[in-house]
Amino acid sequence: MSSSKTAGAPAPRPAAGQPRRFLLLSLACVLGLGLVAMLLVVFGLAMAYPNLPALDTLTDYRPKMPLRIFSSDNVLIGEFGEERRTLVRVKDIPDVMKKAVLAIEDDRFYEHGGVDYLGITRAALHNLTGGAKQGASTITQQVARNFFLSSEQTLKRKTYEVLLAWKIEQNLSKDQILEVYMNQIYLGQRAYGFSSAAQIYFGKNLKDISVAEAAMLAGLPKAPSAYNPVVNPKRARTRQQYILQRMHLLGYISDAQFADAKAEQLKIKTDSSEFGVHAEYVAEMARQLVYEQFKEDTYTRGLNVFTTITKADQDAAYLALRRGVMDYEKRHGYRGPEAYIDIPSTKEEADNAIETELADHPDSDDIVAAMVLQASPQKIVAVSAAGEEIAISGPGLAFGAAWLSDKAAPNRRIRRGAVIRVMREDSGWSVTQMPEVESAFVSASTTDGAIRAMVGGFDYNRNKFNHVTQAWRQPGSAFKPFIYSASLERGLSPSTIINDAPISFDAGQTGGQAWEPKNYDSKYEGPMTMRRGLTKSKNMVSIRILQKIGAKYGQEYATRFGFDADKNPPYLTLALGAGAVTPLQMAGAYAVFANGGYKVSPYLIAKVTDSDGKVLSQANPDLAGVAANRVIDERNAFLMNSMMNDVVRYGTAAKAMALKRPDLSGKTGTTNDSIDAWFAGYQAKLVGIAWIGYDKPKNLGNRETGGGLALPIWMSYMQKALKSIPVEERAVPEGLVQSGDDYYYAENPPGTGVHSLEGAARGTPAEEKVKDAVKNELF
Numbered sequence: 001m002s003s004s005k006t007a008g009a010p011a012p013r014p015a016a017g018q019p020r021r022f023l024l025l026s027l028a029c030v031l032g033l034g035l036v037a038m039l040l041v042v043f044g045l046a047m048a049y050p051n052l053p054a055l056d057t058l059t060d061y062r063p064k065m066p067l068r069i070f071s072s073d074n075v076l077i078g079e080f081g082e083e084r085r086t087l088v089r090v091k092d093i094p095d096v097m098k099k100a101v102l103a104i105e106d107d108r109f110y111e112h113g114g115v116d117y118l119g120i121t122r123a124a125l126h127n128l129t130g131g132a133k134q135g136a137s138t139i140t141q142q143v144a145r146n147f148f149l150s151s152e153q154t155l156k157r158k159t160y161e162v163l164l165a166w167k168i169e170q171n172l173s174k175d176q177i178l179e180v181y182m183n184q185i186y187l188g189q190r191a192y193g194f195s196s197a198a199q200i201y202f203g204k205n206l207k208d209i210s211v212a213e214a215a216m217l218a219g220l221p222k223a224p225s226a227y228n229p230v231v232n233p234k235r236a237r238t239r240q241q242y243i244l245q246r247m248h249l250l251g252y253i254s255d256a257q258f259a260d261a262k263a264e265q266l267k268i269k270t271d272s273s274e275f276g277v278h279a280e281y282v283a284e285m286a287r288q289l290v291y292e293q294f295k296e297d298t299y300t301r302g303l304n305v306f307t308t309i310t311k312a313d314q315d316a317a318y319l320a321l322r323r324g325v326m327d328y329e330k331r332h333g334y335r336g337p338e339a340y341i342d343i344p345s346t347k348e349e350a351d352n353a354i355e356t357e358l359a360d361h362p363d364s365d366d367i368v369a370a371m372v373l374q375a376s377p378q379k380i381v382a383v384s385a386a387g388e389e390i391a392i393s394g395p396g397l398a399f400g401a402a403w404l405s406d407k408a409a410p411n412r413r414i415r416r417g418a419v420i421r422v423m424r425e426d427s428g429w430s431v432t433q434m435p436e437v438e439s440a441f442v443s444a445s446t447t448d449g450a451i452r453a454m455v456g457g458f459d460y461n462r463n464k465f466n467h468v469t470q471a472w473r474q475p476g477s478a479f480k481p482f483i484y485s486a487s488l489e490r491g492l493s494p495s496t497i498i499n500d501a502p503i504s505f506d507a508g509q510t511g512g513q514a515w516e517p518k519n520y521d522s523k524y525e526g527p528m529t530m531r532r533g534l535t536k537s538k539n540m541v542s543i544r545i546l547q548k549i550g551a552k553y554g555q556e557y558a559t560r561f562g563f564d565a566d567k568n569p570p571y572l573t574l575a576l577g578a579g580a581v582t583p584l585q586m587a588g589a590y591a592v593f594a595n596g597g598y599k600v601s602p603y604l605i606a607k608v609t610d611s612d613g614k615v616l617s618q619a620n621p622d623l624a625g626v627a628a629n630r631v632i633d634e635r636n637a638f639l640m641n642s643m644m645n646d647v648v649r650y651g652t653a654a655k656a657m658a659l660k661r662p663d664l665s666g667k668t669g670t671t672n673d674s675i676d677a678w679f680a681g682y683q684a685k686l687v688g689i690a691w692i693g694y695d696k697p698k699n700l701g702n703r704e705t706g707g708g709l710a711l712p713i714w715m716s717y718m719q720k721a722l723k724s725i726p727v728e729e730r731a732v733p734e735g736l737v738q739s740g741d742d743y744y745y746a747e748n749p750p751g752t753g754v755h756s757l758e759g760a761a762r763g764t765p766a767e768e769k770v771k772d773a774v775k776n777e778l779f
Contacts, residue, residue, distance in 0.1 A: 055171050058147060061180050063087065063192070065302025065611050067290060069283045072450075072606060075276045075311045076199070078283025081299040086195035087611055088206060090179035096211050097194055099252040100218035101182065104243045106139040107250055110174055114140040114165035139181050140165040142221075146184055187217065188224030188231075201229060203269050203276070211257050212264035215243040229268045277311050278318045278365070281456030281466050286605055293608075293617065302611030307604050308450035308619075313443060313721055317453035320716035321441045321690075322365070325458050328692065328709060329435045332701065334400045336412035338434070339419040343371070358385040361419050364459045367432060372418040377404045380431070382420065390422055396430035438695055440467035440583045441713055442602070443688040443721065446591040448621040449600035452686065453717065465695070472567065472580040473693060477520075477537045477652075478669025478678040478706065479558075479577030481593065481640055483546050484534055486557035488636050488745070490549045490754070494531040494643055495742045497756040498541045500524050505572070517543060517576065520670060520705070527756075531742070534643045535651035537668060539576055544757050546575035560631040561589035562599065577669060586680050586689045593644065593665070594682040595624035596733075597637040634733040635745060641665050641730060642743070644681075652707045653679065656715055663727045664718070668706035673699050679710035684728040686721060690714040 066081025102109055108116050116138050137145070144164035168177060183193040191197040195206040197217050202209060209217070219227045219239035229236035241262060248258040286305050291298045341357050344350045354371045361369035363385070370382035370390055380392040397404065403414045414420060414431075423432045435458055443452045456466035465471070487496075501524050504516040519539050533541030546554050555570040568579030581589075588602050600622050607618045622629045644665035648656045652668040666681020676693040677700060690710035693700065700709065736743045739750045 055168060058168065058172060058180055063184060064300045067287060067298050067303050067305065069286045069305045069307060071277065071307060071309050071311050071314065073310050077275050077277050077279040078287065080287050083192045084190045084196045084200065085183065085192040086199065087183055087302065088195040090175045093182060094207055094209065096214045097206060097209065098178065099247060100214040100243060103246040103250055103252055104218050105221065109139050112138060114138065114169035115162050138165065140168050140177055143177060143181050144168060185221050186224055187220040188228045201268055210264060211253055212261040212266060215247065215261065216240040216266060218243050277314050279309060279314050280460035281468065282307060282309055282454050282604065285466060285469065289605055290608060304609045306606045308606050309453055313453040316717045316720040317441045317443065317455050320713045321439050321455045322458065323716060324713035325435050325437060325439050325692065328437060329433060330399065334403055335433060336403055337414055337418035337420050341417045343417050354383060355385065357419060362461065364434060364462065366423055367434060368422050370420055370422050372414060372416055372420060375404060375414050375416060380414065382422065390429050392422065392429045392431060396428055400431035436694065437692060438463065438467055439692040440471065441690050441717065442468045442583050442587050443686060443717065444587045444591060444602045446594040446600065446682060446685055446687050447624045449588060449591065449602045450621065451602050451604050467691065468583045472582060473676045473691065474579065474671040475577040475581045475586065475678060476669040476671035476676055477577060478586065478667050478680045480534060480542045481644060481667050482558045482561055482589065483542055483554050483575050484530065484643065485632060485636055485640050486554050487545045487549050488639060491748055492530060492754045493744050493748065494529060494639055496530045496754050497527050498530055498533055498544050499527050499757065500533065500538045500540045501526060503540055503543060531643050531646060535646045537652050542575040543572055546572055548757055561592055563589065577671065583689045583691050587687050590680045590682055591687045592631060593637050593640045594684055594687055597632040597634050598624035598629045599631040600624055600629065635735050638730060638733050638736065639743060653681065653711055655707065655711055659715060659719055661722065661727055663729065668711060670705040674701060674704050675699060677704060677706040677709040679706050679714045681714055683722055683725065684730065685725060688714050688717055
């Protein structure tokens with residue numbers, strides 16, 4: 001019985017809990033390993049965190065700031081430095097710019113603690129499902145990377161980026177982080193920060209940008225070269241449209257704003273170096289002056305230099321000079337194309353060849369370089385570097401008509417493949433040319449010497465030599481007033497009779513070669529008053545005056561006006577302006593006559609401030625009216641002003657009467673052989689100097705004079721500069737007596753002093769014993 005029971009018993013089963021125990025054990029191991037790994041990570045992070053770099057560069061944020069040059073009315077005219085940046089506080093950043101950046105870079109910026117875990121998850125899921133790869137770096141992480149880390153794609157770098165982001169969030173507020181980001185980020189075209197980018201891409205202050213412009217700028221941080229609207233306009237617009245969609249989706253802009261922004265046609269500045277006014281010579285001169293004081297800090301400290309020029313004055317001077325030079329060019333004939341190429345037959349090769357060649361002939365403002373595609377005596381078809389096709393016919397061909405003929409020399413003819421210059425005028429395009437002649441213009445206040453406008457040459461990009469400050473040229477007849485002024489202190493008066501007759505000097509008298517000067521027109525009028533001699537710019541009269549007072553005295557007297565004695569030697573040729581002066585010197589010198597006898601030194605920089613607006617240096621100019629600055633008698637200045645007023649009314653500058661102002665005075669200047677042409681003139685409060693000539697001195701043309709070349713430049717400027725300035729009549733100073741139509745020093749009334757240079761001087765007994773040096777040179 002017992003054996004049968006045993007045989008029928010069931011076999012034992014494995015324990016039901018064994019697999020479960022195995023799973024639990026495995027899970028515990030995994031969790032344990034995970035915990036160990038986490039502890040190791042935490043330990044590693046804890047060890048690494050104290051070794052993170054200090055945040056001084058963020059908490060005391062002082063970015064490299066360029067040197068900026070401004071006009072007196074706060075127009076930016078120049079910028080120098082590796083990084084073009086305008087520091088702007090977060091409160092001054094327009095809301096639309098902030099929202100555009102947040103929409104595309106980090107829309108949860110004000111919600112996360114430096115690392116956006118939700119964003120990381122979203123990006124990871126998106127990347128796993130395919131499509132364009134998305135990143136999840138927050139603005140805080142980008143700040144950490146830009147300031148402290150490289151851009152290498154490694155786990156170590158990413159770890160440090162996360163740690164730094166946490167640290168930054170603990171030490172800076174969200175607004176502080178956003179402010180640093182929006183000032184530091186690189187946005188192409190050497191622009192750092194959105195304020196600088198707004199100026200460079202749109203020519204606007206950041207506060208003035210539209211929704212569409214903000215979206216365009218917000219697209220730049222990801223890839224400044226790829227989304228640069230100057231270089232890649234189509235790609236930039238695609239990204240801009242996507243950012244606008246994001247802004248709309250997030251509720252940052254309304255339906256109407258979204259529709260308007262999508263349709264807005266943006267005007268991108270293609271020349272990123274272009275400023276609101278042509279003041280390149282001013283900006284460079286200011287840079288040099290500031291560098292002398294601040295050395296290498298000049299380009300990184302964020303200095304702001306406020307010059308004395310005004311935009312209106314500078315614009316007027318620039319246009320006047322350009323117009324004057326081009327008028328001269330038109331009178332002296334076409335010299336032919338600048339270059340030739342053989343244009344390939346295929347369009348792609350032709351386009352490349354044309355683009356390459358025109359790159360060597362940059363435009364000069366409105367003077368455009370163009371490649372001729374077709375040419376005949378009736379029509380020219382050309383293309384510019386911008387790809388614009390230009391058709392010229394009728395009057396537009398007149399300047400180059402002689403070079404369109406088949407009979408023209410092959411190496412000068414306008415034909416297919418020729419590089420020519422064209423200009424758009426009211427009647428359409430016309431053929432022109434780049435000038436070889438140079439010019440300069442400067443104007444300044446006569447009360448303190450503040451420079452109001454300065455144009456140092458025709459085109460700064462072509463010739464950086466500043467002719468206002470660096471060109472030492474003969475002033476010619478424009479120097480005569482200083483000789484006349486000296487003579488007033490030697491007993492002469494405006495009514496002194498002087499013989500306008502030929503005069504010559506042998507080698508023994510000159511100490512060198514024989515000299516036989518002539519009047520400009522080789523005409524002589526005999527005895528005339530000193531006043532008329534200046535009005536008609538008679539060389540013989542000036543020479544006799546200097547011979548009377550002595551060349552050494554004339555040289556020494558001229559130094560009162562700021563001229564260098566060593567550049568104006570004491571010879572009789574000084575009477576004809578055979579020394580050397582700069583246009584800037586002439587401005588300071590003529591200001592003495594304008595302000596009643598005070599020396600004011602032309603200056604350019606009014607003040608220099610740091611990036612926070614703290615004044616670091618301020619101009620302290622010499623002022624008219626201060627006794628210590630007087631260099632000539634007030635009566636002398638009055639008489640010289642009166643005589644030079646006659647030059648404008650009746651003499652070589654009579655064209656200026658077209659301005660319909662009786663308070664203008666000045667003097668034309670044409671040097672020997674018409675090498676330099678000047679006009680120096682002024683109104684009581686403003687002096688202006690115009691010069692024109694070749695860098696390598698040569699004849700400007702037998703009929704070219706200061707009155708025909710330089711005076712029109714001066715007039716064009718003064719017409720605008722004096723528009724709102726009332727006419728000013730000068731009061732007669734004490735110590736003058738009037739007899740007939742003229743004035744005399746009270747101590748030298750009519751009948752005394754020097755009545756005539758054609759006989760004994762009617763002055764002191766000692767003077768009466770001295771024979772006049774030109775007595776034998778009667779007409």
